[in-house]
Amino acid sequence: MSKTLIRGAQVLGGDVQDVLVDGETIAATGTGLPAGDATVIEAEGRILLPGLVDLHTHLREPGREDSETVLTGTRAAATGGFTSVFAMANTFPVADTAGVVEQVYRLGREHGYCDVQPIGAVTVGLEGRKLAELGAMHDSAAGVTVFSDDGKCVDDAVIMRRALEYVKAFGGVVAQHAQEPRLTEGAQMNEGTVSAELGLGGWPAVAEESIIARDVLLAEHVGSRLHICHLSTAGSVDIVRWAKSRGIDVTAEVTPHHLLLTDELVRSYNPVYKVNPPLRTERDVLALRQALADGTIDIVATDHAPHPHEDKDCEWAAAAMGMVGLETALSVVQQTMVETGLLDWAGVADRMSFAPARIGRATGHGRPVSAGEPANLTLVDPAYRGTVDPAGFASRSRNTPYEGRELPGRVTHTFLRGRATLMDGKLA
Amino acid sequence: MLRHLISAADLTRDDAVQILDTAEEMARVADRPIKKLPTLRGRTVVNLFFEDSTRTRISFEAAEKRLSADVINFSAKGSSVSKGESLKDTAQTLEAMGVDAVVIRHGASGAPYRLATSGWIDAAVINAGDGTHQHPTQALLDAFTLRRRLVGHDTGLGRDLAGKRVVIVGDILHSRVARSNVDLLHTLGAEVVLVAPPTLLPVGVTNWPCEVSYDLDSALAKCDAVMMLRVQRERMNAAFFPTEREYSRRYGLDGDRMAKLPEHAIVMHPGPMVRGMEITAQVADSPRCTAIEQVANGVSIRMAVLYLLLGGNESAA
Numbered sequence: 001m002s003k004t005l006i007r008g009a010q011v012l013g014g015d016v017q018d019v020l021v022d023g024e025t026i027a028a029t030g031t032g033l034p035a036g037d038a039t040v041i042e043a044e045g046r047i048l049l050p051g052l053v054d055l056h057t058h059l060r061e062p063g064r065e066d067s068e069t070v071l072t073g074t075r076a077a078a079t080g081g082f083t084s085v086f087a088m089a090n091t092f093p094v095a096d097t098a099g100v101v102e103q104v105y106r107l108g109r110e111h112g113y114c115d116v117q118p119i120g121a122v123t124v125g126l127e128g129r130k131l132a133e134l135g136a137m138h139d140s141a142a143g144v145t146v147f148s149d150d151g152k153c154v155d156d157a158v159i160m161r162r163a164l165e166y167v168k169a170f171g172g173v174v175a176q177h178a179q180e181p182r183l184t185e186g187a188q189m190n191e192g193t194v195s196a197e198l199g200l201g202g203w204p205a206v207a208e209e210s211i212i213a214r215d216v217l218l219a220e221h222v223g224s225r226l227h228i229c230h231l232s233t234a235g236s237v238d239i240v241r242w243a244k245s246r247g248i249d250v251t252a253e254v255t256p257h258h259l260l261l262t263d264e265l266v267r268s269y270n271p272v273y274k275v276n277p278p279l280r281t282e283r284d285v286l287a288l289r290q291a292l293a294d295g296t297i298d299i300v301a302t303d304h305a306p307h308p309h310e311d312k313d314c315e316w317a318a319a320a321m322g323m324v325g326l327e328t329a330l331s332v333v334q335q336t337m338v339e340t341g342l343l344d345w346a347g348v349a350d351r352m353s354f355a356p357a358r359i360g361r362a363t364g365h366g367r368p369v370s371a372g373e374p375a376n377l378t379l380v381d382p383a384y385r386g387t388v389d390p391a392g393f394a395s396r397s398r399n400t401p402y403e404g405r406e407l408p409g410r411v412t413h414t415f416l417r418g419r420a421t422l423m424d425g426k427l428a
Numbered sequence: 429m430l431r432h433l434i435s436a437a438d439l440t441r442d443d444a445v446q447i448l449d450t451a452e453e454m455a456r457v458a459d460r461p462i463k464k465l466p467t468l469r470g471r472t473v474v475n476l477f478f479e480d481s482t483r484t485r486i487s488f489e490a491a492e493k494r495l496s497a498d499v500i501n502f503s504a505k506g507s508s509v510s511k512g513e514s515l516k517d518t519a520q521t522l523e524a525m526g527v528d529a530v531v532i533r534h535g536a537s538g539a540p541y542r543l544a545t546s547g548w549i550d551a552a553v554i555n556a557g558d559g560t561h562q563h564p565t566q567a568l569l570d571a572f573t574l575r576r577r578l579v580g581h582d583t584g585l586g587r588d589l590a591g592k593r594v595v596i597v598g599d600i601l602h603s604r605v606a607r608s609n610v611d612l613l614h615t616l617g618a619e620v621v622l623v624a625p626p627t628l629l630p631v632g633v634t635n636w637p638c639e640v641s642y643d644l645d646s647a648l649a650k651c652d653a654v655m656m657l658r659v660q661r662e663r664m665n666a667a668f669f670p671t672e673r674e675y676s677r678r679y680g681l682d683g684d685r686m687a688k689l690p691e692h693a694i695v696m697h698p699g700p701m702v703r704g705m706e707i708t709a710q711v712a713d714s715p716r717c718t719a720i721e722q723v724a725n726g727v728s729i730r731m732a733v734l735y736l737l738l739g740g741n742e743s744a745a
Binding site for chain 2: 188191192193194195196197198199200202204268269270310313314315316317318
């Protein structure tokens, strides 16, 4: 097996160390490790992180291979420093059976750029009426532990209660897309000052917060584990903070775009800023950053949502919701959390690797950078400054809100079980 | 002058006064035996209507023809999506036929803005109403009507609406007319009061440059004009208000309420009116109601806008 010596990186932003990778595992860490026959990567000034884990992506296969496939999506993931991504269930057909989740899982393994852990639908066809065969998906080769109807809210309180209860049998978690459907009929953007001026249908914060409030109480009542997808409002932060203080077993994620962008951008009517939940206000952005820093929000997850060009090159109301995010996530987190002093690199490792791996039970991921651990690693050059150019994306889609924006930092190398999937910024 | 007319908020006071003054010149054309100017001869204007609108389309068409433009009417009912062809393709197809200006009515807020700013086409874009966003020529014709009635045809030239108080009543939430009027009347120095049940006011309305009230009677006593907006019957089914009758009682303008208006105050309506709902027949047919006059003024305003956007600098008359 091949050996790699990563020389002189700051491990988790801390001490400068050498890390020797032998085969699939980290053989040794320390200073002045002999290179021997290993390939040497001079990593002075770089940050070495555990391979990033994304609990929330849309890889679109099966069904919408025009926007993304497991291959292109995992290549985008490797480019962004991820070694494990969770793929949401809203494919065509929906990932609500063992067959579909096994297919997605197998495709990820075959391509080898990034582990793909399928998320199973909570309800058949994401229709919110009948529980999907959650146990069968868990028992399949894919070993599903995270269940979500993401894209749609499990709004029926009884179905949500049953799902929360049922997955306890195998340590599963329900990841809720919190969106009260009646309050968001025709919703096009955050409801507030800007929507009032632009005449676009409002998506009020209360539509998210009321579902989160209900679900943390349900989770408490039945003693279950709950995960909140893409939390986007200051009010949601308050509810999750309250729930955690009560000892409720809830975790929450925030997307990079909700840490950086606000609904002021919608004034351009450019659908590249159309996303669900919508971009909120500056006040929300600051509350989300604070909550990620203090641990109220556990993780960053991209909600990577590829769409073909034609679904964004149109009027706002006709456009699809969603943004690609895998290839820019770490840079946005560096800008919004690290360079603001809210989080150090060890904190980034926690929010983007340790914690998501723990929530999703991603075996072998989110492990410490120490001898004997699987060599899932991400090497970052934090001094890099570059302008986002979607033409260079590995993703099949280009719907990024950051085009032309300068963002800090760049992933130079990604290792999946000792094998470089990204080498000097280029896919291996 | 601007290259496009997308939002009333884009107009400065001087832009707006210039349009109103030009519209006065255009109105004189209507008094001539031959109601036509050669200004836009050889220029092609397309009326691209994705939403049903007989009044606005005909008004633009009349304005275009009086300026001697070649007119193409393109009605694409329903959204571009349901039709299968995208807005971009439709617009590019029309531009390939050599249009100089696109007058667009679209159900999606922001569609005219996208058309003007996305680099899809080079033609001038005039917003003839987009979703619940803006309807700038409606606001201009309302301002024109207000200035004529409250300041005077000739004495109004060069002047704005400083100090005038306009009450706008009805479904503000879904109204592009209300948004455009708040922007333009404020720019022209008028005070605007919005009156509606709280359900029909947008969240965020407190940031608009106007007053907001839930009580029609108290707003009527001190104003120079009251503008009644249509309330679509389907709103009732979405629980915006309990019944049509309750709405009429609380927010409709009938003879008794009209009697509370100051002597000189006018009653405006952008049409189409729902008689018996927001306005009674007695009010609609009274000499104080300017609904028909607004239609006539609409042609003058649209001529002025087309002239200023496309016609260049030569004198109109």
